[in-house]
Amino acid sequence: MRPRHIPSILQFTKLIWQQVAASWNDTETAAVAVDGTVGNGHDTLFLAELVGEKGHVYGFDVQASGLANAQERLESASMAERVTLFHDGHEKVAERLPEETVVAGAMYNLGYLPGSDHAVITRAHTTIASLQALLPMLAANGVVTVHIYTGHEGGSAEGDEIQAWAATLSWKDFRVGRYDFPNKELNKEHLLVIEKL
Numbered sequence: 001m002r003p004r005h006i007p008s009i010l011q012f013t014k015l016i017w018q019q020v021a022a023s024w025n026d027t028e029t030a031a032v033a034v035d036g037t038v039g040n041g042h043d044t045l046f047l048a049e050l051v052g053e054k055g056h057v058y059g060f061d062v063q064a065s066g067l068a069n070a071q072e073r074l075e076s077a078s079m080a081e082r083v084t085l086f087h088d089g090h091e092k093v094a095e096r097l098p099e100e101t102v103v104a105g106a107m108y109n110l111g112y113l114p115g116s117d118h119a120v121i122t123r124a125h126t127t128i129a130s131l132q133a134l135l136p137m138l139a140a141n142g143v144v145t146v147h148i149y150t151g152h153e154g155g156s157a158e159g160d161e162i163q164a165w166a167a168t169l170s171w172k173d174f175r176v177g178r179y180d181f182p183n184k185e186l187n188k189e190h191l192l193v194i195e196k197l
């Protein structure tokens with residue numbers, strides 16, 4: 001296949017994160033990242049590599065099977081020490097993270113875990129509750145990426161609610177960007193990028 005010049009949503013997400021992480025090198029403080037939807041841990045490992053030796057990643061998922069795969073993946077990559085996994089909903093983020101944690105960035109990859117129980121999906125009310133709890137913990141210039149999938153039942157409604165919520169964030173305090181392919185006919189996806197000013 002010929003290479004394309006427009007990045008896929010996944011590639012665009014990684015570009016954003018690499019750009020965000022490049023700014024961490026300028027500070028003395030160790031970066032803390034949150035993976036709101038650990039699943040099998042691919043993104044958790046990506047974040048663990050980005051935060052570096054001194055940084056830390058806190059990850060959430062409601063499915064134990066995915067978390068076990070994630071733990072194995074992190075151990076194989078010798079990254080387990082810089083990650084804390086919570087078998088809990090991401091809506092508990094404020095209760096679970098140590099008090100006064102400043103979060104440099106958070107990633108949410110919504111929907112269901114491929115190869116797992118497709119009935120276990122993220123839902124608008126808990127996703128929005130998590131985002132709402134997280135934003136006050138976010139550092140200045142901290143970024144949240146939210147990958148929305150609409151191809152499964154409930155996905156489109158969840159996406160609409162999250163986008164409507166994000167549109168209410170004050171322009172004075174946040175920038176909300178969206179990346180997507182308007183002419184994709186099936187299984188539309190959207191990437192929301194929220195930056196705190």
Ligand SMILES: C[S@@+](CC[C@H](N)C(=O)[O-])C[C@H]1O[C@@H](n2cnc3c(N)ncnc32)[C@H](O)[C@@H]1O
Nearest residue numbers: 037038039040041042043061089090113121122
């Ligand atoms: C698309 S998958 C994530 C894929 C993952 N990032 C990876 O690298 O494998 C979405 C995940 O969200 C999880 N999930 C659903 N509701 C949740 C909640 N309230 N809190 C945290 N995770 C949740 C599902 O169990 C599923 O593993």
